[in-house]
Amino acid sequence: MTKNELWEKIKHSIIDGNKVDAVALAQEAVDLKVDLTEVIESGYVPGIQKVGDMWENGEYFLPELITSAECMKAAMDILQPEMEKIHIKAHTQGRVIIGTITGDIHDIGKNLVSSLLSANGFDVIDLGADVKLEDFIQTAQDREADLICVSALLTTTMLGQRRLIELLREQELYDRFKIMVGGAPVNRQWAQDIGAHGYAENAMTAVKAAKDLL
Amino acid sequence: MARLPVTTLRDFAFPISERRILHRIGYKSRTAKVNPSVIEIIDEHRQRLEALLQPAALFRILDHADTNQHPIFEGALQVALCVCTIGPDLERTSAEFITNNDILKGFVLDAFGSEAAEEVARQADAAIVKAARNMGLWPSKRFSPGYGIWDIKEQKYIFATLPAADIGIKLTESCMMIPRKSVSFRINFYTEKEQTTRSFR
Known part of the structure; x- marks a missing residue:
C-alpha cells in the first residue's frame, strides 16, 4: 500500500x-x-x-x-x-480550557464541544461541570491556554460568564486569553455585551469559531 | 380545605418514538438520511431503558392562601406543586458511555433521558389536571421555575413544600435538581375556564 x-x-x-x-x-x-x-x-x-x-x-x-x-x-x-x-508532539490548533460555569451541572453540550474540538486538533482540558470561576482562570494560567470556553444552560448561570470576564479584566488577564461562550440561553448579542471574543451556537460552530479565534 | 396530602405516582409508561429521539439528537428534518448505526443505538438503548428508569412524581394541592403568595399564583383558587424524576441511573450510564469514548451512545441515551423525564412530567400533569377537574376547577398549563417572572430561586419554595427527597430529588445551592433529569412545575386551578390558556377537548 x-x-x-x-x-x-x-x-x-x-x-x-x-x-x-x-x-x-x-x-x-x-x-x-x-x-x-x-x-x-x-x-x-x-x-x-x-x-x-x-x-x-x-x-x-x-x-x-x-x-x-x-x-x-x-x-x-x-x-x-x-x-x-520519540518526543514528537502532534500539531495542535491551540490549547483550550472548557467547562460548564459554576452553579450549573449540565454538561452534555459541553461534552460534545469538548469532543469535537479535540477531534479537530485542539488540545482540550475539560474541567467538567459546576466549575468555579477561579478554577477556569487558574487552570488557563497554569496550562498556558489560548482559549477559555464557558458553557451555561440557564439564564441564571449565564451571569457567571460575565463575572468570569470581569474577573479576567480585574486581574489584567483579559488580553491573555480568548474567551468563547455558549449554551442554550446564550446568543451572539450576550457574548458581545459581556466582552466574550467568540460565541458558538452549537458544537460544530464551536470548532469553526475556535479556529477563527486562534 | 387548606393543603391536600402529597400524592405519589410511580406507574409511568414510556411511549418514546424513534422520531422523537432522532429529532432531539439533530435530525430535525423527517427527510434527513439517518445513519443506520444511529438506529441500532436507539434500538439498543430502548432494550435497556426500563432497567435504567426509576420514574416517580409527587404533587400537593394547596389553597392559594397557603402558598407563599407569589404573583404567579394570583387569581388561582388552588395551586398544585409537583416534582418528578426518572432517577439517577440513566444519566450515570450516559456519562459512563461518554467517558469510555462511546460518545454517541452516551448522547443518544441522554436524549432518551430527556424524553423520559418529559413523559413523566406530562403524565403527572395529566393526573393533576384530572384532580382539578374532579374538584370542578380549571387547571392552567404547567410552568416551571425559571420561566417568566417565576424565578429559579422559587425552587426553594417548591422543595420546602414537597418532600422531594422521598423520590430521590435534591436541590443544589444554585437551585438545580439532582438527578438532572427531573422536572418541577406548578399548575394553577381557577374557578372559571376563561382564566386558563390550557385547551380542553
Missing part, C-alpha cells in the same frame, strides 16, 4: 465513522514506521475536515460528527503514545 492509499483509507475511516478501521489503520501506520505526524496531517485531519464540510452542506448531522470524533480519539489514543516515545 502506498502512502497515498493509506491516507485515503484513513480519511475514509473518519468520514465513514468506522472506528475499527480508524484504529487498525493507526496501528498499521505505527507498525510500518511511517512518519506519524504525516499520518495525522495527511490522513486523519483531512478526514475530519471533510466531515465538517459535509455537516455544513447538510449531508451530515450531529451524530455523524460525534461518530467521526470518536474515531479520531480512538486513533489518537494509538498514535500519541507512539509519538511521545
Whole structure:
C-alpha cells in the first residue's frame, strides 16, 4: 500500500465513522514506521475536515460528527503514545480550557464541544461541570491556554460568564486569553455585551469559531 | 380545605418514538438520511431503558392562601406543586458511555433521558389536571421555575413544600435538581375556564 492509499483509507475511516478501521489503520501506520505526524496531517485531519464540510452542506448531522470524533480519539489514543516515545508532539490548533460555569451541572453540550474540538486538533482540558470561576482562570494560567470556553444552560448561570470576564479584566488577564461562550440561553448579542471574543451556537460552530479565534 | 396530602405516582409508561429521539439528537428534518448505526443505538438503548428508569412524581394541592403568595399564583383558587424524576441511573450510564469514548451512545441515551423525564412530567400533569377537574376547577398549563417572572430561586419554595427527597430529588445551592433529569412545575386551578390558556377537548 502506498502512502497515498493509506491516507485515503484513513480519511475514509473518519468520514465513514468506522472506528475499527480508524484504529487498525493507526496501528498499521505505527507498525510500518511511517512518519506519524504525516499520518495525522495527511490522513486523519483531512478526514475530519471533510466531515465538517459535509455537516455544513447538510449531508451530515450531529451524530455523524460525534461518530467521526470518536474515531479520531480512538486513533489518537494509538498514535500519541507512539509519538511521545520519540518526543514528537502532534500539531495542535491551540490549547483550550472548557467547562460548564459554576452553579450549573449540565454538561452534555459541553461534552460534545469538548469532543469535537479535540477531534479537530485542539488540545482540550475539560474541567467538567459546576466549575468555579477561579478554577477556569487558574487552570488557563497554569496550562498556558489560548482559549477559555464557558458553557451555561440557564439564564441564571449565564451571569457567571460575565463575572468570569470581569474577573479576567480585574486581574489584567483579559488580553491573555480568548474567551468563547455558549449554551442554550446564550446568543451572539450576550457574548458581545459581556466582552466574550467568540460565541458558538452549537458544537460544530464551536470548532469553526475556535479556529477563527486562534 | 387548606393543603391536600402529597400524592405519589410511580406507574409511568414510556411511549418514546424513534422520531422523537432522532429529532432531539439533530435530525430535525423527517427527510434527513439517518445513519443506520444511529438506529441500532436507539434500538439498543430502548432494550435497556426500563432497567435504567426509576420514574416517580409527587404533587400537593394547596389553597392559594397557603402558598407563599407569589404573583404567579394570583387569581388561582388552588395551586398544585409537583416534582418528578426518572432517577439517577440513566444519566450515570450516559456519562459512563461518554467517558469510555462511546460518545454517541452516551448522547443518544441522554436524549432518551430527556424524553423520559418529559413523559413523566406530562403524565403527572395529566393526573393533576384530572384532580382539578374532579374538584370542578380549571387547571392552567404547567410552568416551571425559571420561566417568566417565576424565578429559579422559587425552587426553594417548591422543595420546602414537597418532600422531594422521598423520590430521590435534591436541590443544589444554585437551585438545580439532582438527578438532572427531573422536572418541577406548578399548575394553577381557577374557578372559571376563561382564566386558563390550557385547551380542553
